[in-house]
Amino acid sequence: MPNSYDPNNIFARILRGELPCKKVYEDAHVLAFEDIRPLMPVHALVIPKGAYLDMSDFSARASADEIVALTRAVGEVARLTGVAASGYRVIVNNGADGHQEVSHLHLHVLGGRPIGRMVGAPKQ
Numbered sequence: 117m118p119n120s121y122d123p124n125n126i127f128a129r130i131l132r133g134e135l136p137c138k139k140v141y142e143d144a145h146v147l148a149f150e151d152i153r154p155l156m157p158v159h160a161l162v163i164p165k166g167a168y169l170d171m172s173d174f175s176a177r178a179s180a181d182e183i184v185a186l187t188r189a190v191g192e193v194a195r196l197t198g199v200a201a202s203g204y205r206v207i208v209n210n211g212a213d214g215h216q217e218v219s220h221l222h223l224h225v226l227g228g229r230p231i232g233r234m235v236g237a238p239k240q
């Protein structure tokens with residue numbers, strides 16, 4: 117993963133309409149779509165439309181409106197995908213140790229069955 121924003125990352129290309137996605141939700145600041153390799157019955161990605169590398173970048177530079185919109189979008193996506201009542205998990209992989217693969221901030225919304233404990237033991 118690069119440590120600066122790559123404007124040709126996959127999610128930037130989806131935002132520009134160069135690549136397709138299965139849209140779940142959209143507003144002025146946020147796009148949410150289905151993960152292409154779902155790990156759960158519900159697996160959506162919620163991304164800001166602005167060019168933010170990761171959560172560290174977003175938390176430092178995003179406007180209050182963008183931060184509010186991203187937070188509200190997670191709740192909206194949970195409702196739209198039918199997991200708001202049954203429960204879900206939000207994961208943000210950040211940077212190398214966080215195993216972030218795509219260099220545009222994205223929140224995973226996972227649910228649709230019991231997920232189990234929060235994390236497994238790390239490989240040594």
Ligand code: AMP
Binds near residue numbers: 137154
């Ligand atoms: P992360 O490891 O947190 O960076 O997760 C990246 C996620 O992006 C993975 O779950 C991939 O399956 C997902 N992904 C990669 N390319 C696409 C795409 N074109 N459309 C939807 N999801 C994608």
